[in-house]
Amino acid sequence: MKRLGIVSKLTLWYALSMVIIVSLMLIFLMYIGKKITTDSIQKRLMDTVHTVAKEIEYEDKISDEDDIYIVYGNGYIEIDEDSLKGKDGIFIALYDKERGMLYGDLPAGLQSDFSKQLQQIRYNGVDYYIYDMMLNEIGLENIWIRGISRPMESFRDISKISLMALYTFPLLVLTSVLMGYIMAKGALRPIENIRETALNIGSDLDLKRHIDIGEGDDxxxxxxxxxxxxxxxxxxxxxxxxxxxxxxxxxxxxxxxxxxxxxxxxxxxxxxxxxxxxxxxxxxxxxxxxxxxxxxxxxxxxxxxxxGNNAYNKEIVDLSALIIGICKDLKLLNINDINLSEDVEDNVYIHGNRDLLYRMFINIINNAYVYGKEKGSISVSLFTDEKNIKVIIKDNGIGISKEKLVHIFERFYRADSSHTGKGTGLGLSMAMEIAKWHGGNIIAESEEDIGSTFVVILPKIKA
Incomplete structure (x- = not known):
């Protein structure tokens, strides 16, 4: 079983399930059919016996020549002859315990003791139902009416259906196997496509290739x-x-x-x-x-x-003090006579790494100096909202075109090739990685000859 493929396993499971379900359904239907038929036969037998009993009377003399009269005691038993004839497989007979059968027509050799309960007797391989009723009218105290019901066509129909089901069962099994195979093969075809595509990607190292299994939402x-x-x-x-x-x-x-x-x-x-x-x-x-x-x-x-290896530790960092310290140190350098100003909200704390945060802001502000205009300006502002901490670094430098702006956070990328010797091209890329490491992000906006704005968004400490 372990060596079989998924298609074979699903086919076997499907076929086995269908065989079990159909078998149970056939058994259930045959049982219900037989039960209903048996109950119907028994009820009709008892109803017929009771009807005949109402039509039997004890008379002192013969009054109706069309009926049957049997001498019994000092009088006669009057019987409607039609009521004693077989009725759709039901035989009726009139008995006296001492004298035996007085009148009627029963299958030869079928005998049993009298009982007020419905009896089932097997005779010559066939099941018969017998129902006896003792008459209580005056003059008929020792008289019994016996009704016998023989198998009906419905039983033979049930037997025929059983034989047909038995003969067609192998065909049903084969059909179930075939249908199960077709359904499993069709259902697993997308998996085969996935496997083949994965193998092709592995052999060709072509990650641009996609798995195509058509439209669907399963x-x-x-x-x-x-x-x-x-x-x-x-x-x-x-x-x-x-x-x-x-x-x-x-x-x-x-x-x-x-x-x-x-x-x-x-x-x-x-x-x-x-x-x-x-x-x-x-x-x-x-x-x-x-x-x-x-x-x-x-x-x-x-x-x-x-x-990438998460080799840095985090602690509670006073971001307000950090930003103020960075701006204070850079002002002392007086690079290109650029004016650096800050607007910092007090007591802003973050859960992060102080060295990494220092490096991130230094890289962004240094980038503003590198691409800033002489005697220009750089502003740094820190504030918080309901969810985040925001640090905005804005300059009025040479700016960056829209085509180049989307690449500025890529490693070794420089928007202005004339400043190649002033850095490694990794500053902004490193700043973005540090922001993401803290669960934040950096958004850059710029316009040529007007300046650039970098918005650093960091998560606040959860209360």
Whole structure:
């Protein structure tokens, strides 16, 4: 049984269920049919005996020549002859316990003791019903009326139906097996399509391929949609990882190429008779600067990995104090004469990691400085509503076009290539990951030559 396929198992279960149900139905119908027929025969037998009893009288003399008269005692038993004849399989006879049968017509050899209860006697393989009734009228005290009912056509019909059911039962089993197989095969065809598509995706590594099982809203179609959504997410994730690996290798290739070229140059200078110390110092500074850039990139990549592994702890952080401290420190730098102002609501706390929150806001505000205009302005505001904490960072810098705005949170993406040397391209991407790690989000709005607005939304501490 364990080696059978799902189609075979469903077929067997369906066929077995149909056989059991039909068998039970046939048994039930035959039982009910026989019971109803038997009850009808018994009732008709008793009613006939009672009717005949009302038509038998004791007379002193013969008064009606059309009736039958039997000498009994000092008089006669008057009998309506028609009432003693067989009536649809019912035989009627008149008995005297001492003298035996006085009149009637009964099946030969069928005998039994008199009883006031309905009797069932099997004779020559056939069941007969016998009903006796003793007369109580004056002059008829020892007279019994016996009624015997023989099997009717209805019993023979039931037997025929039973034989027909027995003969057609194998055909019913075969039909059930065939119908069960067709139904199971059709019902499981979408699963086979899912299996084949999954195998093709696994062999071709083509996550863009979807499972197509047609239109529908049953469980299998819902399962197919879940798989398709999963394939889409996996494809998107793999594409991002590929793009990330490509961008990371590209970002690291540039400083590595500069360092290699600088080393080759310094090596060639060393071969000269009188190397210039200034050239050595300048070359080492270039190598140091590029090595520092590589170190930042690698550190950021490691931080991304730690965020994905949930390697940071959470605590209650005074967000108001954190924002005020960041703004105070950045004001001291006086970058490009940009005016930094803050409007911070007091006593705003969050359940998070202080270092990550500090880094997120520093990255966003530094981005505003990098792309800000000289003598421009940056405003930072912190407030709360019923559900969330919101931090809005707004600048009047060069802004970002709508086409580029949708990509600014991607790793290594830079909206303005002229600022390539001023960062790793991971700042805003890291900020978004930190916000999501805290259960929040960042919404960016921007317009070219007018400025950008970043809204950081974080969950409030539940009371």
């Amino acid at each position: 469980e299998l179609h819902k399962l197919a949609r879940v798989f398709n959504d999963m394939f889409d997410r996996l494809h998107e994730s793999f594409e991002k990882e590929k793009r990330f690996a490509s961008d990371a290798s590209h970002e690291l290739r540039t400083p590595m190429a500069v360092i290699t070229a600088q080393c080759d140059y310094l090596n060639s200078v060393k071969l000269q008779n009188s190397p210039d110390i200034a050239e050595y110092v300048e070359g080492i500074e270039v190598i140091h600067r590029q090595a520092g850039r590589m170190n930042k990139i690698i550190k950021n990549l490691l931080d991304f990995t730690r965020l």
